[in-house]
Amino acid sequence: MxxxxxxxxxxxxxxxxxxxxxxxxxxxxxxxxxxxxxxxxxxxxxxxxxxxIQSLGSNTIFVQRFSWSAGRMDFQEIAKRKEIVLDDAWAIARLPSVDKIAPQKDYEIASLNYQGKTAKQVDVTGSTPDLQYTTNYTIESGRFINQDDNNHKQMVAVIGGYVVDNLFPTEDPVGKYLTIHGRRTLVIGVLGRKGSFFGQSQDAIIIMPLTSFEKIFPKPTGMQAVFRGLSIQVLPKSGKYLDKTVDQIRELMRRRHGLSYDKPDDFGINTQESLRxxxxxxxxxxxxxxxxxxxxxxxxxxxxxxxxxxxxxxxxxxxxxxxxxxxxxxxxxxxxxxxxxxxxxxxxxxxxxxxxxxxxxxxxxxxxxxxxxxxxxxxxxxxxxxxxxxxxxxxxxxxxxxxxxxxxxxxx
Amino acid sequence: MLIHTEDITKIYKIGSYVVEALGGVTIDIDKGEYVAITGPSGSGKSTLMHLLGCLDTPTSGKYFLSGTDVTSLTDLELSQLRNKKIGFVFQTFNLLPRITVTKNVELPLLYAGITAKERQKKIESILERVGLGHRKTHRPNELSGGEMQRVAVARALINDPEVVFADEPTGNLDSKTGKEIMSLFNDLAREGNTIILVTHDATVANYAKRQLKMLDGKITEEVLVKTS
Incomplete structure (x- = not known):
């Protein structure tokens, strides 16, 4: 048949x-x-x-107090770890395979008001000009923060699309003043939109110079210090050097923290790979x-x-x-x-x-x-x-x- | 010789019982013969037909169908033999109820692997031959008993078999329709087809030219009917 x-x-x-x-x-x-x-x-x-994950900046390395991929985190142990400090950042910047670095601190403010309008849960980031490269920010209008702003602790901010939508639906925000944590701050630029990351908008953000940030926000203490502490974004010279750069940073940080060879890392070096x-x-x-x-x-x-x-x-x-x-x-x-x-x-x-x-x-x-x-x-x-x-x-x-x-x- | 058996037996074992359904039958049937195998139920006539029709193999003895030793064939070879050389007509017609007359008649051609075009041609001519040219697209349940048996006859003849077995072909028909079917078999015999009727009905058996009477698994009598 x-x-x-x-x-x-x-x-x-x-x-x-x-x-x-x-x-x-x-x-x-x-x-x-x-x-x-x-x-x-x-x-x-x-x-x-x-x-x-790609939107985080494809080759960016995050040096922090804890590792993302650690299965269970021992908060007691992490709290006892040495803080990541700005000197770590400058030391990392001098590594041969490193292109750019950006030390960064964050603070989430519950609500931000402007002329009767409110934007809820906005993340304020204090950093340096190279953050634009380590996190792949684009500028929609105005400009990004620069070294001058940082040197002079200028009260200036670059704001994300979410803040624009909620506070400046009809007007150009550049040149307007926002009150952030009680301080009048000049809006100098608007960031290009990045969408959301795991359901969290990446546009609910305000970026200001790290020096200005430290001036207005108190130094976090206790458990806050673990998550609000300084983190350093590192961009290697090329994607090819990612692993090598991670190794160099690890060696550097272990030396700076005086760890003997049999001790585990007391810091985290996080990449896209750890997120994956x-x-x-x-x-x-x-x-x-x-x-x-x-x-x-x-x-x-x-x-x-x-x-x-x-x-x-x-x-x-x-x-x-x-x-x-x-x-x-x-x-x-x-x-x-x-x-x-x-x-x-x-x-x-x-x-x-x-x-x-x-x-x-x-x-x-x-x-x-x-x-x-x-x-x-x-x-x-x-x-x-x-x-x-x-x-x-x-x-x-x-x-x-x-x-x-x-x-x-x-x-x- | 179309059919030649040498002392074939069929013994069934049912548990510890041994039933001798066929106790040594030797017959010869020539091409073109019209033979009736008769006998009461239990006489072994159905068993003999199953063996001759290659639906079963004998327990002992030899069976040659147009020169081929059937006893040593595999399932595949037996099925090809049944397909090409043997046609069956059953008492209960055994048409597939859900498909049309055409499709029923087509079945043996499908197993023979014949092309669609040729199938079409053969089906038309055979249905015309049995007088069902107007019933092609009907389903079996739309036909009368006589018509159903005609479909079964058409199906049995479609591959031009060397021998047609008819097992009580009129058993489910009234006497008038039965006569019509028997006259169809008469015509087929006259055209040179080899026909073997299996029946317990003497009037049906009388249509055949040669009668083999069976009792208790053996052929007890052979009658040749004079042709008029």
Missing amino acids: HIRDLVVSSLNILRTNRMRSFLTILGIVIGVMTIIAILALVQGLNASVEEQ QIYKNITNVAFIVMIGVAAISLLVGGIGIMNIMLVSVSERTKEIGLRKAIGASNRNILYQFLFEAIALSIIGGIIGTGLGLGIAKLVSKVSPLHAAAPIWTIILGIGFSAAVGIFFGIYPANRAAQLNPIDALRYE
Whole structure:
């Protein structure tokens, strides 16, 4: 029997049993739908996380008091660590592979007011002019802070898009005065927009000279000091030198902190790679759990197909006998039933893939998650269901093939 | 010789019981013969038909179908033999209920791997031959019993078999329709087809030129009917 004839006759049989076929494939539909929706959303999430990680400045190294990727943080121990100080920054700046550095401090102010308008939760960063390069800031209008501002502790600020939207919806902010932490501050520039990072707007920011920042904000103490302490952004001369630069900084910092060789680092050197590591740690577990759930539903769907195929074999015993009498070999019968099972599950797989992509689209419409469905997810969905069809179809098909034609013909 | 058996037996073991369904049958049937195998139920006539029709292999003895030793064939070879050299007509018609007359008749051609164009041609001519040219797109449940049996006959003949087995072909038909079917078999026999009827009905058996009477797994009597 030719493949084409086999396909046509299988599909005809499935079509004459529409309701049953539909119910049979429901399990596969749900399983594949789950897998595809999860994959599409995870793909989307991966892509947007990667984009956000890139937005931090692709090769920037962050020297801080703690490491991002440390699994469990011992805050007591971290609090006892030496602070990162400006002298560390200047020492790092002299390393041969370092291009630019920017020491940085942050303070989050709960609300900022301007002529009756309010911007909530704005991050104020004090830094040096090279922050523009280490964090990839662009300037939309006005200018960035410069060395002069820093030397003279000028009360000037560059503001992000979120601040503009909330405080200066209709006017040009450059040249206006904001009151930050009780001090009149001149807006000298507007930053290009960066979007959000893990749901947190990167545009809710005000950048001012580090010297001015230290003048108006008190030195943090206790636990505050751990997270509000100085951090140093370092840009290596080239991406090629990233690892080498990290090594040089580590050596330098260990020397400055007087650590003996058997002591662990008491500071953190963080890169995009450490962020990726954290992200992977979090999502791997979630991913495995979700794939497990989807695999179970595929298993259930497969058992459903096997069940219906067994019913079908016993219902069609006489047909099998007749087919054998008129010339079907065992293999013909095996292929016929196997193909029906595969056709059922592939149809289920196609519907499931469609629904899964639909769900992913829907989720990305109503939530900040993005969905991305590369072509391989579709191939995977349909391939998976075909595999389920073969796996669960082979037993009933083999049973049909092994039927004795005489007994099968007598079967009532 | 189309069919030649040498002392074939069929013994079934059911648990500790041993049932001798066929106890040594030796027959020869020539091409073009019209033979009836008769006998009461349990006489072994169905078992003999199953063996001759290559649906089963004998426990002992030899069976040659147009010169081929059937006893040593594999499943694949047996199925090809059934497909190309043998046609079956059953008491209960055994049509597939969900597909049309055309599709039912097409089945043996599909297993024979014949091209769609040629299939089409063969189906048309065979349906015309059995008088069902107007029923091509009907489903079996839309046909009368006689028409269903005609479809079954068409299906049995579609691959130009060397022998057609008819197992109680009129058993599910009223006497008038039964006669029509038997006259169809008469015509087929006259055209040179080899036909083997299996029946317990003497009036049906009388259509055949040669009758083999069976009892308890053996051929007990052979009657040659004089041709008029």
